[in-house]
Amino acid sequence: MTPRNPAREPRSDARRNRELLIDAAKVVLGQGGPGASLENVARRAGVGIGTLYRHFPTREHLFQAVYRHEVEGLIRLATQLRESPDGVEALRSWMRANVALVATKRGLLVAMSVTVTEDSKAMYTELSARLADAVAALVQQAVAQGVLRSDTTAEDLLHTMYALCYARQPEPGWEAQVLRLLDIFINGLRTQ
Amino acid sequence: MTPRNPAREPRSDARRNRELLIDAAKVVLGQGGPGASLENVARRAGVGIGTLYRHFPTREHLFQAVYRHEVEGLIRLATQLRESPDGVEALRSWMRANVALVATKRGLLVAMSVTVTEDSKAMYTELSARLADAVAALVQQAVAQGVLRSDTTAEDLLHTMYALCYARQPEPGWEAQVLRLLDIFINGLRTQ
DNA sequence: TCCTTATACGGAGGCTGCCTCCGTTTAGCA
DNA sequence: TGCTAAACGGAGGCAGCCTCCGTATAAGGA
Numbered sequence: 001m002t003p004r005n006p007a008r009e010p011r012s013d014a015r016r017n018r019e020l021l022i023d024a025a026k027v028v029l030g031q032g033g034p035g036a037s038l039e040n041v042a043r044r045a046g047v048g049i050g051t052l053y054r055h056f057p058t059r060e061h062l063f064q065a066v067y068r069h070e071v072e073g074l075i076r077l078a079t080q081l082r083e084s085p086d087g088v089e090a091l092r093s094w095m096r097a098n099v100a101l102v103a104t105k106r107g108l109l110v111a112m113s114v115t116v117t118e119d120s121k122a123m124y125t126e127l128s129a130r131l132a133d134a135v136a137a138l139v140q141q142a143v144a145q146g147v148l149r150s151d152t153t154a155e156d157l158l159h160t161m162y163a164l165c166y167a168r169q170p171e172p173g174w175e176a177q178v179l180r181l182l183d184i185f186i187n188g189l190r191t192q
Numbered sequence: 193m194t195p196r197n198p199a200r201e202p203r204s205d206a207r208r209n210r211e212l213l214i215d216a217a218k219v220v221l222g223q224g225g226p227g228a229s230l231e232n233v234a235r236r237a238g239v240g241i242g243t244l245y246r247h248f249p250t251r252e253h254l255f256q257a258v259y260r261h262e263v264e265g266l267i268r269l270a271t272q273l274r275e276s277p278d279g280v281e282a283l284r285s286w287m288r289a290n291v292a293l294v295a296t297k298r299g300l301l302v303a304m305s306v307t308v309t310e311d312s313k314a315m316y317t318e319l320s321a322r323l324a325d326a327v328a329a330l331v332q333q334a335v336a337q338g339v340l341r342s343d344t345t346a347e348d349l350l351h352t353m354y355a356l357c358y359a360r361q362p363e364p365g366w367e368a369q370v371l372r373l374l375d376i377f378i379n380g381l382r383t384q
Numbered sequence: 385t386c387c388t389t390a391t392a393c394g395g396a397g398g399c400t401g402c403c404t405c406c407g408t409t410t411a412g413c414a
Numbered sequence: 415t416g417c418t419a420a421a422c423g424g425a426g427g428c429a430g431c432c433t434c435c436g437t438a439t440a441a442g443g444a
Contacts, residue, residue: 011391011440034306035227037430048394053432114226114302203411203420229401240423245403 018055020045025066026105033107034114038062063111064123070101070108071127078134087142088190094138095161095182102165103175132158152189160185210247212237217258218297225299226306230254255303256315262293262300263319270326279334280382286330287353287374294357295367324350344381352377 010018024045028036038059042052056062077097084090102109112120135154142148164178171177202210216237220228230251234244248254269289276282294301304312327346334340356370363369 008390013440014392017393038432039430042394049430049432050394050434051392054392057432059431110306114306200420205411206421209422230403231401234423241401241403242405242423243421246421249403251402 014055017045017047017051020047021052021055021062022065022069025062026070026108029063029066029108029111030105031107034111036107036111060115060117060120063108063115064120066108067112068123068127070105071131074098074101075130075134078131078138082137082141086147087138087145088147088186091135091138091142091148091157092183092186094135095157095186096179098161099165099175099178099182147191149189149191156189206247209237209239209243212239213244213247213254214257214261217254218262218300221255221258221300221303222297223299226303228299228303252307252309252312255300255307256312258300259304260315260319262297263323266290266293267322267326270323270330274329274333278339279330279337280339280378283327283330283334283340283349284375284378286327287349287378288371290353291357291367291370291374339383341381341383348381 021041025041028041028044032040038052039049041062042049045052052062056065074094074097078094081090081094084093112124132154135157139148139152139154139157143150143152161178161182164181213233217233220233220236224232230244231241233254234241237244244254248257266286266289270286273282273286276285304316324346327349331340331344331346331349335342335344353370353374356373
């Protein structure tokens with residue numbers, strides 16, 4: 001074996017366990033929030049606690065990895081939806097996915113907001129920009145198809161969506177309410 | 193001794209220890225946030241952990257007691273400031289005290305926002321209303337003195353203050369910035 | 385195919401905090 | 415001064431945090 005390979009690929013078991021841990025953490029942190037038990041995450045992933053700590057030295061590392069994973073999923077989804085023939089429907093689907101994420105991963109979002117470090121701020125900035133770009137592409141597509149008002153911006157959509165989510169979150173049944181209001185908003189953006 | 197006294201006053205040691213615990217919790221929770229150690233609170237108060245749990249059966253009971261204590265302090269301050277000859281200065285002092293509270297008790301506020309129960313929502317509603325009333329009285333006083341625009345509302349002030357606090361909080365030095373912006377805002381409300 | 389070893393795994397163990405339970409102490413009434 | 419309801423304190427059992435180190439294994443080279 002090559003004894004000195006500074007940038008070697010991670011071993012296959014390491015890669016697999018990392019994925020397992022992130023999947024488990026999605027569920028456990030999403031429900032339990034900032035105080036959720038990391039031993040519980042390791043148990044659900046079927047790995048030892050030592051493995052968890054090797055991959056994610058601190059609680060924040062794990063939170064960040066999960067968050068990044070989720071947001072990159074949304075970015076991927078936006079890219080896929082650019083194939084869609086109906087640009088407005090594409091936007092609607094994408095926003096539904098985003099609201100669903102806020103709904104199921106509430107604990108995670110609270111956890112992220114509790115521990116704000118320089119590091120997490122940088123990540124947040126980077127991901128926000130990429131997300132906004134992905135949505136802007138969807139908007140442009142719909143505008144080009146002639147089904148959306150040409151003065152629409154990605155920020156209009158994102159700000160409205162997050163404002164609705166956060167203003168409504170505590171009540172039960174808020175998700176349906178927000179989706180209804182979003183539909184109205186999107187209809188308002190249609191070329192008549 | 194009267195064995196059957198359903199609504200007896202708490203014993204003096206109980207009252208004293210309750211105060212000691214709230215004082216200690218102010219510091220410990222203000223710094224440590226939601227995850228702060230309750231044993232640490234008891235140690236700082238100089239009482240046993242059992243005593244803490246008798247007075248505050250859950251972490252939330254303690255959080256709520258501290259929060260109520262702080263907000264009632266602000267309400268008392270507003271009442272005292274009604275004696276002040278200069279209504280605008282009184283408002284300014286009061287808002288400075290409020291910003292200082294946000295600055296030193298950040299951990300507490302985060303803790304309160306993480307665990308939202310029916311109970312805490314009711315308390316929050318009640319205290320918000322009383323706080324708004326106290327500020328409204330200060331505003332009316334200043335208006336009556338002819339030093340403040342007569343269309344000013346307590347909500348204008350409170351919303352502006354909290355929006356500034358929460359939008360700015362993470363940066364270092366935010367407190368001075370917020371105080372400066374608040375001063376400008378209050379000057380804007382002066383009758384010229 | 386097998387050997388070698390860098391890489392990764394798992395969980396025991398020490399520590400801290402949570403919360404309960406109960407024996408001890410004390411405030412305050414008569 | 416005596417009595418007792420009320421309050422105190424901390425031991426103890428349990429759970430989670432994180433580290434450390436002996437064991438297992440993936441994968442490059444012979």
